[in-house]
Amino acid sequence: xxxxxxxxxxxxxxxxxxxxxxxxxxxxxxxxxxxxxxxxxxxxxxxxxxxxxxxxxxxxxxxxxxxxxxxxxxxxxxxxxxxxxxxxxxxxxxxxxxxxxxxxxxxxxxxxxxxxxxxxxxxxxxxxxxxxxxxxxxxxxxxxxxxxxxxxxxxxxxxxxxxxxxxxxxxxxxxxxxxxxxxxxxxxxxxxxxxxxxxxxxxxxxxxxxxxxxxxxxxxxxxxxxxxxxxxxxxxxxxxxxxxxxxxxxxxxxxxxxxxxxxxxxxxxxxxxxxxxxxxxxxxxxxxxxxxxxxxxxxxxxxxxxxxxxxxxxxxxxxxxxxxxxxxxxxxxxxxxxxxxxxxxxxxxxxxxxxxxxxxxxxxxxxxxxxxxxxxxxxxxxxxxxxxxxxxxxxxxxxxxxxxxxxxxxxxxxxxxxxxxxxxxxxxxxxxxxxxxxxxxxxxxxxxxxxxxxxxxxxxxxxxxxxxxxxxxxxxxxxxxxxxxxxxxxxxxxxxxxxxxxxxxxxxxxxxxxxxxxxxxxxxxxxxxxxxxxxxxxxxxxxxxxxxxxxxxxxxxxxxxxxxxxxxxxxxxx
DNA sequence: GCCGTTTTCGGCCCGACTGTTTTCAGTCG
Numbered sequence: 001x002x003x004x005x006x007x008x009x010x011x012x013x014x015x016x017x018x019x020x021x022x023x024x025x026x027x028x029x030x031x032x033x034x035x036x037x038x039x040x041x042x043x044x045x046x047x048x049x050x051x052x053x054x055x056x057x058x059x060x061x062x063x064x065x066x067x068x069x070x071x072x073x074x075x076x077x078x079x080x081x082x083x084x085x086x087x088x089x090x091x092x093x094x095x096x097x098x099x100x101x102x103x104x105x106x107x108x109x110x111x112x113x114x115x116x117x118x119x120x121x122x123x124x125x126x127x128x129x130x131x132x133x134x135x136x137x138x139x140x141x142x143x144x145x146x147x148x149x150x151x152x153x154x155x156x157x158x159x160x161x162x163x164x165x166x167x168x169x170x171x172x173x174x175x176x177x178x179x180x181x182x183x184x185x186x187x188x189x190x191x192x193x194x195x196x197x198x199x200x201x202x203x204x205x206x207x208x209x210x211x212x213x214x215x216x217x218x219x220x221x222x223x224x225x226x227x228x229x230x231x232x233x234x235x236x237x238x239x240x241x242x243x244x245x246x247x248x249x250x251x252x253x254x255x256x257x258x259x260x261x262x263x264x265x266x267x268x269x270x271x272x273x274x275x276x277x278x279x280x281x282x283x284x285x286x287x288x289x290x291x292x293x294x295x296x297x298x299x300x301x302x303x304x305x306x307x308x309x310x311x312x313x314x315x316x317x318x319x320x321x322x323x324x325x326x327x328x329x330x331x332x333x334x335x336x337x338x339x340x341x342x343x344x345x346x347x348x349x350x351x352x353x354x355x356x357x358x359x360x361x362x363x364x365x366x367x368x369x370x371x372x373x374x375x376x377x378x379x380x381x382x383x384x385x386x387x388x389x390x391x392x393x394x395x396x397x398x399x400x401x402x403x404x405x406x407x408x409x410x411x412x413x414x415x416x417x418x419x420x421x422x423x424x425x426x427x428x429x430x431x432x433x434x435x436x437x438x439x440x441x442x443x444x445x446x447x448x449x450x451x452x453x454x455x456x457x458x459x460x461x462x463x464x465x466x467x468x469x470x471x472x473x474x475x476x477x478x479x480x481x482x483x484x485x486x487x488x489x490x491x492x493x494x495x496x497x498x499x500x501x502x503x504x505x506x507x508x509x510x511x512x513x514x515x516x517x518x519x520x521x522x523x524x525x526x527x528x529x530x531x532x533x534x535x536x537x538x539x540x541x542x543x544x545x546x547x548x549x550x551x552x553x554x555x556x557x558x559x560x561x562x563x564x565x566x567x568x569x570x571x572x573x574x
Numbered sequence: 575g576c577c578g579t580t581t582t583c584g585g586c587c588c589g590a591c592t593g594t595t596t597t598c599a600g601t602c603g
Contacts, residue, residue: 027586031575063576101592103601138594188603201603227591227602234591234602244603246590259588264603271587276580282588 002448005039005046008073011082012036012066017094018085020104021111034061037265039070041318041513044486047074090117099148101141109134123149158196159241160475161542162505165190167241168200171219175202175245180210182250187260191312193545195475195508199242201260205253216245252284255295258302259283265317273305273321281305313548332548333527335541337560340369343414343437343468343500343528344536348393349374350382352533355393355400355409361534363407369563372397373412373437376424385413387429394432408563410434410570414468419443421457423464430463435570437500439468440481448482455483459491465570466526466558467492469502469509477506485514492523498558499523501550503543504530515550524569525550526558 016032038061039046049056056067073079089111096107096119110116113134116125125131126149131142172184181204185191188201206212213233217225226234226242234244248256259267260283274281279288285295286304294300299309307324311332314320323329345351346358353361355372362370374393375384385393390413397409412435416424423430423438430436438458446454458464470488471480492499499518501510510518510525518525527543529536547557554560561569 025575028575030586034576061576065575101601105600136594136599140593144593199603229591232590232603260603262603264587268587275587280588284589 003047003074003077005042007077008046008070009036009039011073011079012039012069014091014094015079015082015085017097017104018082018089021089021093021097021108022085023104023108031061031066034265035066035070038062041316046070050074092119093117095119096122099145101144101148106136106141109136119149158198158476160196160505161190161193161508161545162539164197164200164241167221167237167239168202168243171200171221171243172202174219175204175212175216178206178210178212178215180207181212182206183253185257187257188244188262191261192263192315193313193542193549195512195546199244202243202245203253203256203260204245204247205250205256206247208249210247212247213245246283248283250296251292252295254297254299255281255285255301256283258298261312261315263316266315266320269317269321270301270305273307277305279304311548313545314551316549330551330553333544333552333554333557333560335544337554337557338367338527338540338544339562340367340371340559340566341529341531341537341540342371342410342412342435342466342526342559343373343502344370344531345374345382345414346372348389349379349384350532355396357534358531359400359404359407359409361537363404365537367407369408369410369566371410371412371435373414373435375441376413376415378416378418378424379441384416384424387425390425390429412437412465414439416441417454417458419446419454421454423458423461427461427463430461433463434567435465436461436463437466437468438464440472444472444478444481446481448484451481452484452487455488456491459488459495459497464495464497466498466500468500468528469504469507469530470499470514471509471511473509474506475508480509480511486517489514489518489521489523492518493521499525501525501527501543501547502530503527503539503541503546504536505539505542508542508546510546510550512546512549515547515552519550519552519556524558525552525556528559 012032013036016029020029038059050071056062056070057064069079069081093107093111096102114125114130116122126142126146131137131145132139168186168190172186175181175184183205185203186200187203189197190200204212217228217233217235221237222235223238224236226236231247234242236242246256246260271281279286285292286301294304302309310320310324341362344358346355347353359370375382377384377386394411397411401409411433413433414437417438417440418424473480499510515525527547529539531537
């Protein structure tokens with residue numbers, strides 16, 4: 001069983017949890033968590049890095065000790081430090097930390113005082129009212145734990161960005177109508193366009209006497225009020241989505257927006273920069289002693305630490321601060337930069353609308369071109385096209401292009417990549433198209449080696465243009481298939497073909513870190529809607545958000561090209 | 575455990591709310 005970065009990260013997280021329960025130095029705990037995060041976001045595999053003999057201590061937050069543990073885990077799959085901790089604390093105890101209201105101190109007390117180290121034991125103790133008598137616990141804490149246990153496992157989890165939007169935007173609009181409210185921004189991971197959000201953070205700028213907080217907790221979708229203070233409240237909506245509201249006065253708007261947009265790691269890094277300059281940065285402003293020197297706008301906060309404005313999508317402490325300092329921030333692609341869409345379906349297969357309707361909707365969006373890319377015959381559930389039906393569609397597109405004004409339809413296909421890497425339609429037919437999108441729709445369970453070879457072989461096909469939804473994951477529903485994405489990116493570079501960033505809210509695939517990897521190799525990414533109806537062009541907004549998280553600029557995105565410039569790029573692969 | 579234009583020790587981001595407390599620890603974001 002090969003060890004991947006995520007496996008090492010999981011071990012480091014577990015060590016951090018156990019150390020925390022043990023009462024270890026908080027900074028030591030933080031070092032393990034930082035390392036886990038670095039590993040999860042690393043664009044390459046630690047094993048490969050080790051095999052090349054590269055120095056792991058060059059990674060941020062990795063010193064001799066952690067580098068040694070990474071090597072140990074990569075080579076043996078085990079970690080002596082973790083085994084040692086397990087002799088002192090039962091492994092299952094970290095599960096208790098996931099229960100809201102239980103942190104390391106209380107978990108430690110439960111273990112030492114009542115010998116509780118599993119969720120089941122905790123349930124029994126709650127039932128017998130043995131918790132309330134512990135020092136630092138009380139009746140309220142006990143009943144809060146009881147409630148949390150009742151919903152444990154059925155927890156809300158993370159929400160897809162599009163789902164969060166459906167709740168957050170009406171709520172924000174409702175808050176904007178409250179007297180005394182100046183501004184309402186949905187901040188947090190939502191503003192950073194993360195593919196999923198754990199909760200919604202709303203920042204309200206309002207006069208001190210505004211009734212906005214009362215109106216918030218009285219919102220009719222609120223199922224539960226978790227906390228309710230003058231500047232900060234938290235609620236849970238009926239859909240189990242948690243919403244946190246913060247109210248600040250206008251002079252603090254920028255500092256608060258920066259703070260509540262996060263990410264936490266980015267904020268810590270910015271505050272550290274402030275510290276180096278003798279400044280204190282909090283959600284109320286940037287302070288030199290007691291004097292506020294910035295905070296009304298986000299720009300002023302960045303300026304105070306000597307940086308230009310950093311777009312929210314980049315704020316993950318993944319190099320954006322260094323790039324900003326060096327004047328090398330990317331000029332991120334915007335929705336309006338897209339000149340067309342290279343992946344849509346129509347009624348001919350599993351779409352809802354006709355060719356003409358899709359073309360018209362694209363034209364109304366201001367698009368110059370639209371590639372029609374139906375499924376191929378292997379995907380029977382989607383009524384995939386066989387050669388006869390594809391030829392009919394080619395004729396129909398030619399006919400329609402003769403009539404349409406202001407938009408050009410491109411002839412394409414989303415052809416299945418078969419298990420052995422062959423494509424699901426004859427070469428001769430694929431050669432007649434403007435572009436060929438290859439896609440994996442079956443056998444997600446292949447080994448990493450076989451899945452990678454399958455895709456690489458497909459990409460070697462002379463007519464292959466673009467790899468659809470490269471990881472195959474469905475957010476919160478299906479894990480990505482196991483594949484060596486860096487080899488795929490390398491193949492795209494070698495072959496002069498492209499990768500898709502599928503904008504469907506359930507896919508958002510290519511992942512952001514791989515967008516960066518593709519960009520580094522000069523491989524263009526196409527942000528496509530995968531629309532199955534005229535409404536689905538709205539998905540592009542989420543795709544562009546993901547592209548921005550991946551540091552992509554206009555020039556890095558294939559379909560920002562005007563048609564005249566696009567055609568030769570498509571030809572190159574044919 | 576990491577790190578260094580404050581460099582091998584002594585720091586490490588900062589504040590709100592809750593509950594159990596009489597001044598604050600724990601948790602959370």
